[in-house]
Structure formats: C-alpha cells, structure tokens
Amino acid sequence: MSLPGSNCSAGRWLATNALASQVTLARRIPSIGMQCEICGATEESDIHALLLCPLATKVWVGSEIEDVLWDDNVTTPMDALLQASKVLSLDRLGEYVAVLWECWNLRNRFIFEKKVDNGDALASRAVAFVLNFRRMRDEESPVPQSTDASCWRPPSLGIFKLNFDAGKVGQNVREWGFVVRDHMGEAVLACVTQAEGFISPKA
Ligand SMILES: [Zn+2]
Numbered sequence: 001m002s003l004p005g006s007n008c009s010a011g012r013w014l015a016t017n018a019l020a021s022q023v024t025l026a027r028r029i030p031s032i033g034m035q036c037e038i039c040g041a042t043e044e045s046d047i048h049a050l051l052l053c054p055l056a057t058k059v060w061v062g063s064e065i066e067d068v069l070w071d072d073n074v075t076t077p078m079d080a081l082l083q084a085s086k087v088l089s090l091d092r093l094g095e096y097v098a099v100l101w102e103c104w105n106l107r108n109r110f111i112f113e114k115k116v117d118n119g120d121a122l123a124s125r126a127v128a129f130v131l132n133f134r135r136m137r138d139e140e141s142p143v144p145q146s147t148d149a150s151c152w153r154p155p156s157l158g159i160f161k162l163n164f165d166a167g168k169v170g171q172n173v174r175e176w177g178f179v180v181r182d183h184m185g186e187a188v189l190a191c192v193t194q195a196e197g198f199i200s201p202k203a
Contacts, residue, residue, distance in 0.1 A: 019049065019077070019104060021046045021048070021049050022036065022043070023043050024046065037111050038053055038055050038110060038111070039054050041053065045075075045076075046076065046077050047075055047076055047077060047079075049103070050080070050104060051070070051100075055103075055106060055110060056103040056107070059103050060099065060103070060123065062121065062122070062123040063099045063123035063126075065096055065123075066087060069083060069084055069096075071083060077100070080100070084096045095126070095130050098130045099126045101126070102123065102125070106122060154182070154183050154185040155181070155182070160180050161180070163178065164178035164179075
C-alpha cells in the first residue's frame, strides 16, 4: 500500500468508525448532543464531518477527487472507502484518504482551537504530502540487514514489529506515536499525535 504510515492509520480509524464525531460520542455518553458545532446540522455523523459538512466541502472542492464518489448511498466512512477503492487507483486512493484525514483535522482545529484555516488549500497540501512521502520512500536505500543487536531489524516474514515512543514537546505538550512494520521494513500502520498537558512518569 502506498499510503504514508499516518494515513494507513487514518484509513484504519475511518474504516472502524473510531472517529469521535458528535454522533459517536452521543452513543457512548447520552448527555452529549449530536448536533454539528460547525454548521448546526442535526447530527454530526462521521460521514457528515468528513464529506458533507460545509467545512469539509471547502476542502473537497480543492481536491479534484472524482465527482462520482459523492453518492447518497454512502452513509459511513467504510462505505466511502469501499466505493473509492472501486473507482480510484491505489495511488489516488492514498490521496483520497489523506484528504479525508485533512477534513477531520480541520474540523478538530475549528472546534477545539477555534482556528479557521484556508480549506481551499488543504486538499492540495494533503496530496502533496502523499506525493512527497512516495518520493522519499522510493529514494530510500533498503533497510540494512545488520547483525548488530543494537540496530533495528525487520521481523521475519508473517510477523509485524511494533515500535512506540512518547515524550515532552516544549513546556506543556505531550507527544506519542507508534509504527508497525512488516518483514520488508515497510510501515503498514503508524500514528503520531500531540496533546496539551504533561504528566511526569511515576516510579
Ligand atoms: Zn456540519
């Protein structure tokens, strides 16, 4: 799969309905409302946040993704991914997931940080990110097959290796992430995220 690691992670989140949209939160915590905080729609479902909300639409307008993907029968992110996988090439599908993820990040920045980005430019930024990742991957030398135990080595065929780390950024931000790689050393799943607040490790 030619997706950047973080976008593999994005695709997995989308496919498993793991997004914390208002509808998803309201199902778990009844006191939370389902309304979209951006446009006022009655229900902010995952698909609303990613494809239908006017904020997301601003991103998609600049994406040049095929119009055929906007179908009334698409009601979940999994539907959207399946439909896209039938229409788009694998490379283009990677760009589609990147734009979906950009819509979700834009929604979060708007709600939690009160930031209003230029949505028109975000789709091209997401696509450029995917293209740059591919170029860097293609230019990378193969993973060294070192016998030194201190060097990272890919796992055996059929086994995946997980590496993770966490740390402090600045005075009050925590960052953590992980990467899962296959026997070729290729990242198949990865995620990096940051949040405010920092708690010192306890002994
Ligand atoms: Zn909305």
